[in-house]
Amino acid sequence: MKHSLLLRPSVWLVILLLLTLWLDKNLQQQNQQPAGNEQQEVDYIIEHLDGVQVNHTLRASRFFLADKLIHYPAGI
Numbered sequence: 001m002k003h004s005l006l007l008r009p010s011v012w013l014v015i016l017l018l019l020t021l022w023l024d025k026n027l028q029q030q031n032q033q034p035a036g037n038e039q040q041e042v043d044y045i046i047e048h049l050d051g052v053q054v055n056h057t058l059r060a061s062r063f064f065l066a067d068k069l070i071h072y073p074a075g076i
Contacts, residue, residue, distance in 0.1 A: 042070055045069070045071075046066075049065070049066040050066070051064055
Protein backbone atom coordinates (compact mmCIF):
# COMPACT_ATOMS: atom_id res chain seq x y z
CA MET A 1 0.00 0.00 0.00
CA LYS A 2 1.47 3.32 -1.10
CA HIS A 3 1.16 6.35 1.14
CA SER A 4 0.91 9.74 -0.43
CA LEU A 5 3.46 12.33 0.65
CA LEU A 6 0.66 14.77 1.59
CA LEU A 7 -0.88 12.30 4.03
CA ARG A 8 2.13 12.36 6.33
CA PRO A 9 1.68 14.57 9.43
CA SER A 10 5.28 15.81 9.29
CA VAL A 11 4.66 17.40 5.88
CA TRP A 12 1.61 19.23 7.19
CA LEU A 13 3.53 20.43 10.23
CA VAL A 14 6.29 21.85 8.03
CA ILE A 15 3.73 23.59 5.80
CA LEU A 16 1.98 25.02 8.85
CA LEU A 17 5.30 26.22 10.31
CA LEU A 18 6.31 27.95 7.06
CA LEU A 19 2.89 29.61 6.75
CA THR A 20 3.08 30.83 10.35
CA LEU A 21 6.56 32.30 9.86
CA TRP A 22 5.52 34.00 6.61
CA LEU A 23 2.40 35.54 8.19
CA ASP A 24 4.35 36.71 11.25
CA LYS A 25 6.98 38.38 9.07
CA ASN A 26 4.38 40.18 6.95
CA LEU A 27 2.29 41.33 9.92
CA GLN A 28 5.33 42.56 11.86
CA GLN A 29 6.45 44.69 8.90
CA GLN A 30 3.03 46.35 8.69
CA ASN A 31 3.02 47.26 12.42
CA GLN A 32 6.49 48.79 12.47
CA GLN A 33 6.91 52.52 11.98
CA PRO A 34 10.05 54.46 11.17
CA ALA A 35 11.94 55.58 14.31
CA GLY A 36 11.69 59.31 13.53
CA ASN A 37 7.94 59.20 12.95
CA GLU A 38 6.91 58.35 16.54
CA GLN A 39 6.67 61.86 17.94
CA GLN A 40 5.10 63.40 14.84
CA GLU A 41 1.74 61.66 15.04
CA VAL A 42 -0.68 63.49 17.32
CA ASP A 43 -3.09 61.34 19.33
CA TYR A 44 -5.53 64.16 20.13
CA ILE A 45 -5.73 67.95 20.43
CA ILE A 46 -7.83 69.86 22.97
CA GLU A 47 -8.31 73.62 22.61
CA HIS A 48 -9.47 76.18 25.21
CA LEU A 49 -9.07 73.86 28.19
CA ASP A 50 -9.66 74.98 31.76
CA GLY A 51 -10.57 73.14 34.91
CA VAL A 52 -10.14 72.50 38.60
CA GLN A 53 -8.48 69.49 40.24
CA VAL A 54 -9.61 68.95 43.82
CA ASN A 55 -7.98 66.68 46.41
CA HIS A 56 -10.46 66.41 49.27
CA THR A 57 -8.14 64.54 51.65
CA LEU A 58 -5.46 67.25 51.47
CA ARG A 59 -8.01 70.05 51.12
CA ALA A 60 -6.14 71.33 48.12
CA SER A 61 -7.29 72.44 44.71
CA ARG A 62 -5.48 73.35 41.53
CA PHE A 63 -6.74 75.50 38.71
CA PHE A 64 -5.40 74.92 35.22
CA LEU A 65 -5.82 76.68 31.88
CA ALA A 66 -4.47 75.97 28.41
CA ASP A 67 -5.08 77.44 24.99
CA LYS A 68 -4.07 74.19 23.30
CA LEU A 69 -3.17 70.74 24.62
CA ILE A 70 -1.47 68.34 22.20
CA HIS A 71 -1.00 64.69 23.20
CA TYR A 72 1.53 62.40 21.55
CA PRO A 73 1.11 58.63 22.08
CA ALA A 74 3.99 57.09 23.99
CA GLY A 75 5.60 53.74 23.34
CA ILE A 76 4.40 53.10 19.82
